[in-house]
Amino acid sequence: MADYSFGYGGIGSGLDISGIVNQLVAADRAPQNARLNTLESQTKFKLSGLGTVKSAFDALKTALDGLQKVDALGARTVSSTTLSVASGTMPTGATDAVLTPTAGRNTPVGSYQVEVQSLATAHKLLGAGTDVGTKFAAGTLRVSIGETSVDVAVKADATLADIRSAINDAAGKNGVQAAVLTSDAGHHLSLGSAKTGAANAISIQMLDGGSDLQALVGGLAEQSPAADARVSIDGLVTTSASNTITDAVPGMSLVLKQAGTSRVEVNTDPAGSRAAVDGFVKAYNAALKAIGTATTYNAETKTPSSLTGDAQMRGAASQLRNVMNDLLGGLAQQGLDAKTLGLQTQGFPNPDGTLVLDATKFNEAMAANSSAVIAAFTGENGLAAKLNAAVKGYVGTDGAFTLRTKGLNDQLKDVTRQREALDVRMDAAAKRYRTQFVALDSLMAQMTSTSTALAQQLANLSAQTK
Numbered sequence: 001m002a003d004y005s006f007g008y009g010g011i012g013s014g015l016d017i018s019g020i021v022n023q024l025v026a027a028d029r030a031p032q033n034a035r036l037n038t039l040e041s042q043t044k045f046k047l048s049g050l051g052t053v054k055s056a057f058d059a060l061k062t063a064l065d066g067l068q069k070v071d072a073l074g075a076r077t078v079s080s081t082t083l084s085v086a087s088g089t090m091p092t093g094a095t096d097a098v099l100t101p102t103a104g105r106n107t108p109v110g111s112y113q114v115e116v117q118s119l120a121t122a123h124k125l126l127g128a129g130t131d132v133g134t135k136f137a138a139g140t141l142r143v144s145i146g147e148t149s150v151d152v153a154v155k156a157d158a159t160l161a162d163i164r165s166a167i168n169d170a171a172g173k174n175g176v177q178a179a180v181l182t183s184d185a186g187h188h189l190s191l192g193s194a195k196t197g198a199a200n201a202i203s204i205q206m207l208d209g210g211s212d213l214q215a216l217v218g219g220l221a222e223q224s225p226a227a228d229a230r231v232s233i234d235g236l237v238t239t240s241a242s243n244t245i246t247d248a249v250p251g252m253s254l255v256l257k258q259a260g261t262s263r264v265e266v267n268t269d270p271a272g273s274r275a276a277v278d279g280f281v282k283a284y285n286a287a288l289k290a291i292g293t294a295t296t297y298n299a300e301t302k303t304p305s306s307l308t309g310d311a312q313m314r315g316a317a318s319q320l321r322n323v324m325n326d327l328l329g330g331l332a333q334q335g336l337d338a339k340t341l342g343l344q345t346q347g348f349p350n351p352d353g354t355l356v357l358d359a360t361k362f363n364e365a366m367a368a369n370s371s372a373v374i375a376a377f378t379g380e381n382g383l384a385a386k387l388n389a390a391v392k393g394y395v396g397t398d399g400a401f402t403l404r405t406k407g408l409n410d411q412l413k414d415v416t417r418q419r420e421a422l423d424v425r426m427d428a429a430a431k432r433y434r435t436q437f438v439a440l441d442s443l444m445a446q447m448t449s450t451s452t453a454l455a456q457q458l459a460n461l462s463a464q465t466k
């Protein structure tokens with residue numbers, strides 16, 4: 001609260017004018033301030049409750065967004081077993097020595113025989129040995145990798161290390177890796193590709209220079225070919241520039257380790273599929289619980305919650321339950337029913353509309369008719385999409401909860417503006433009160449002066465008559 005004291009002590013009247021002004025302004029402010037405090041407190045209370053409910057609906061929408069995807073219930077398990085290896089001894093452990101498979105959602109279920117005929121390799125060239133002190137005449141080399149070429153300038157008296165650095169500086173960005181290796185035969189220039197695959201072959205030629213540079217280039221021999229991986233899956237051959245096969249079987253990835261044959265098994269993953277439904281069930285129940293908590297009334301303490309009696313909350317809870325009941329009732333169109341699927345609303349003794357998922361029944365339904373279960377939940381016409389449409393009506397950009405939250409925040413901003421306006425009015429009132437009391441004090445000072453003069457005259461008159 002502002003202090004309206006000022007340096008005037010009521011000389012004529014002896015009154016504490018500053019104190020009186022402060023008390024009068026406080027009395028004027030009190031009812032208006034109380035009204036704003038109440039409005040602000042109630043608005044924040046509602047905003048807090050609404051925020052909790054909206055957060056729960058946001059979480060439900062996120063769960064429904066995930067469940068709505070066509071692959072939401074397509075979780076898979078994958079395993080592989082080594083049948084043979086091209087060289088060496090058969091492994092004795094559980095880990096496949098030939099490849100490592102992964103399967104994405106909706107990868108076709110089945111058994112696949114995969115023969116890794118050859119691995120992808122990176123091209124590598126190695127030169128003949130030269131003395132450490134060998135110097136080369138100036139010249140130009142053209143280094144190519146795939147369809148990309150770059151010219152490399154070799155300065156006069158360059159060493160093998162200088163040539164290596166020049167190649168890396170010019171062609172390194174294209175994937176050429178030059179190095180100098182040492183053996184008993186001397187120092188060797190090594191050129192390698194950073195990537196595997198036949199398309200990443202390296203070549204080098206001298207454009208101009210001396211015989212020593214030509215001998216260096218001519219002495220480079222292939223140590224490792226530029227080759228693609230070659231794999232047969234159930235007799236169908238596919239090649240890849242890398243040792244990861246990603247497009248032969250939809251959703252399946254194979255990381256190749258060595259030549260050999262493996263059997264890959266892909267199966268449905270009921271637990272993984274159930275997790276998506278279970279996440280939705282928990283989010284749905286949390287949304288209903290959030291509304292219940294925000295609208296509850298404690299009869300014992302006679303204390304309401306932030307949104308007790310709120311019509312919008314009652315409507316939202318009712319809409320969720322009605323839509324859910326309609327969707328569960330309509331499962332017959334997919335050849336299912338809620339009981340067989342294992343998804344039902346909570347019954348006696350707590351029939352509150354929340355959902356219960358029976359894991360055993362859900363797994364059995366997935367095993368018996370997974371396509372029907374998937375169709376019931378996912379896609380544009382599935383349960384998730386239809387319920388999501390109702391939820392978006394509350395938490396979408398123009399959703400009811402979104403707009404109401406904005407309205408309450410605007411109301412808080414208006415309270416702030418009203419407080420600022422009240423401060424202006426109280427400053428004006430204080431100024432008015434000060435003016436009035438200073439005038440009163442001046443008048444009282446004049447009256448005191450007149451009274452004193454009159455008393456003095458009467459005293460003088462009395463003395464003269466004696």
